[in-house]
Amino acid sequence: MIESPLLERAEGYIGGQWVGKGSGGTLSVTNPATGETLAEVPALGAAETEEAIAAASRALNLQEPASLDERRRWLEGVRDALKEEREEIGRILCLEHGKPLKEAVGEVDYAAGFFNYCANYIDQLAPHTIPETPKDCTWTVHYRPIGVAGLITPWNFPIGMIAKKLSAALAGGAPSVIKPAEDTPLTMIAAFRAIHDRDVLPRGMMNLVMGPPKPIGDTLCQNPDVTMISFTGSTGVGQYLMRECAGRVKKLALELGGNAPFIIFDDADIDDAITQLIGNKFRGGGQTCVCANRIFVQSGIAETFAERLAEKVEALKVGDGMQEGTDIGPLINQTGFDKVRRHVKDALDKGGTLKAGPHPDSLPESGSLFYPPTLVTGVTPDMQCCDEETFGPFVPMATFETEEEVLAAANDTDYGLASYLFTRDEARAQRMIPAMRFGHVGWNTGTGPTPEAPFGGMKLSGIGREGGLEGLFEFVEPQTVPRSY
Numbered sequence: 001m002i003e004s005p006l007l008e009r010a011e012g013y014i015g016g017q018w019v020g021k022g023s024g025g026t027l028s029v030t031n032p033a034t035g036e037t038l039a040e041v042p043a044l045g046a047a048e049t050e051e052a053i054a055a056a057s058r059a060l061n062l063q064e065p066a067s068l069d070e071r072r073r074w075l076e077g078v079r080d081a082l083k084e085e086r087e088e089i090g091r092i093l094c095l096e097h098g099k100p101l102k103e104a105v106g107e108v109d110y111a112a113g114f115f116n117y118c119a120n121y122i123d124q125l126a127p128h129t130i131p132e133t134p135k136d137c138t139w140t141v142h143y144r145p146i147g148v149a150g151l152i153t154p155w156n157f158p159i160g161m162i163a164k165k166l167s168a169a170l171a172g173g174a175p176s177v178i179k180p181a182e183d184t185p186l187t188m189i190a191a192f193r194a195i196h197d198r199d200v201l202p203r204g205m206m207n208l209v210m211g212p213p214k215p216i217g218d219t220l221c222q223n224p225d226v227t228m229i230s231f232t233g234s235t236g237v238g239q240y241l242m243r244e245c246a247g248r249v250k251k252l253a254l255e256l257g258g259n260a261p262f263i264i265f266d267d268a269d270i271d272d273a274i275t276q277l278i279g280n281k282f283r284g285g286g287q288t289c290v291c292a293n294r295i296f297v298q299s300g301i302a303e304t305f306a307e308r309l310a311e312k313v314e315a316l317k318v319g320d321g322m323q324e325g326t327d328i329g330p331l332i333n334q335t336g337f338d339k340v341r342r343h344v345k346d347a348l349d350k351g352g353t354l355k356a357g358p359h360p361d362s363l364p365e366s367g368s369l370f371y372p373p374t375l376v377t378g379v380t381p382d383m384q385c386c387d388e389e390t391f392g393p394f395v396p397m398a399t400f401e402t403e404e405e406v407l408a409a410a411n412d413t414d415y416g417l418a419s420y421l422f423t424r425d426e427a428r429a430q431r432m433i434p435a436m437r438f439g440h441v442g443w444n445t446g447t448g449p450t451p452e453a454p455f456g457g458m459k460l461s462g463i464g465r466e467g468g469l470e471g472l473f474e475f476v477e478p479q480t481v482p483r484s485y
């Protein structure tokens with residue numbers, strides 16, 4: 001079991017109170033590196049979600065909403081709480097998710113960055129009067145809190161994903177009911193504890209209900225007091241939430257799956273592209289929606305690229321995230337492990353060549369969630385890994401000849417989240433980038449999102465943006481007041 005001053009009460013949180021008993025029984029949280037049970041937390045259900053919505057509704061004061069200055073202080077308070085507890089929250093994150101400790105602490109810093117950004121830019125939400133006076137009126141635009149927001153997040157960034165949503169919700173003055181993923185609720189409980197202890201938010205502004213997804217999700221969709229759902233996770237669940245919210249036309253912000261292409265042209269700096277690919281592909285053990293999923297290398301450099309990449313892939317150290325020097329932790333659960341194995345096996349069965357990593361048949365059926373990083377070349381579009389997100393440490397590499405061919409191949413997916421393009425040819429990049437149907441195009445970089453810039457997907461990858469000014473405006477309703485004198 002995990003010992004931490006931030007988890008003395010590993011419980012839900014409603015209206016500023018800890019909730020130790022849930023109608024859904026209990027939820028067991030395990031360490032994916034060791035299989036050890038870290039904690040048993042109460043599983044909250046529909047009844048507690050209703051209570052949380054009621055608490056959030058009481059915190060919503062539409063007539064006299066908190067001023068922007070007040071909200072700035074909330075945001076700074078949350079940022080500081082996370083910064084002060086970064087090591088301990090990072091340790092808990094590492095234990096329940098499995099990612100290396102350094103990466104886990106880095107995620108807490110990343111989360112704090114969203115609160116910091118919203119605090120710095122909150123004045124953008126001040127009302128403004130437009131310069132024209134159509135219809136003999138002065139026209140003022142106000143940004144009103146959207147109402148109570150439901151925030152539903154996945155396990156791959158146990159605090160990062162919530163921070164993106166919660167920071168913008170607080171900036172907009174919108175109270176929230178947060179449902180973290182079943183695999184990783186402890187990080188958020190710890191963060192809530194840090195925020196609660198510093199008394200930086202009014203009661204009911206943030207509520208935490210962890211438990212079985214359907215009763216919580218359905219309650220958030222059906223209760224009319226919830227006016228917005230912000231969700232990060234799989235496209236299937238996103239579509240389900242859209243259908244459930246249709247009846248009340250609730251606002252949705254959806255950050256869904258990706259199928260990121262990573263394109264390297266002959267003229268790219270090969271070593272830099274490899275370094276960027278390794279950093280991008282293996283972050284979180286390959287379990288992020290911005291991880292490269294399809295690697296396209298131009299034929300002139302393909303052989304050299306594959307050789308150098310194979311060396312780097314073989315050198316990565318897989319192990320317990322708490323151990324110094326670990327590059328890649330375990331996969332989150334057996335389902336995740338089985339998917340990677342299935343993709344590698346399918347690629348090999350369909351003619352791919354194993355360049356690094358073991359043959360999947362040599363891996364034990366169960367008992368360990370550590371998947372050795374694997375590189376397969378000769379990848380073709382009929383392979384499962386080209387169609388589905390692998391979400392694991394598997395690099396499938398294909399080759400291409402022309403710009404037209406690779407552009408068509410990159411866009412040949414229903415998803416449109418992240419993509420990456422490595423070329424030193426300015427004109428080529430300027431031609432390709434506008435035609436790439438992805439919300440994020442890294443040009444000579446494998447970097448993912450940052451608090452200062454908008455991030456989100458096209459096509460089945462979602463609706464809306466998080467981060468940047470676009471993200472800051474997600475949790476407000478513009479209200480236009482033409483006034484006649």
Ligand code: ADP
Binds near residue numbers: 154155180218234237
């Ligand atoms: P992943 O495959 O990354 O776990 P999911 O979409 O299944 O993606 O999960 C993302 C989040 O959505 C998790 O918090 C999960 O509990 C939640 N979730 C899953 N099903 C539902 C549902 N029917 N309603 C609301 N939330 C759900």
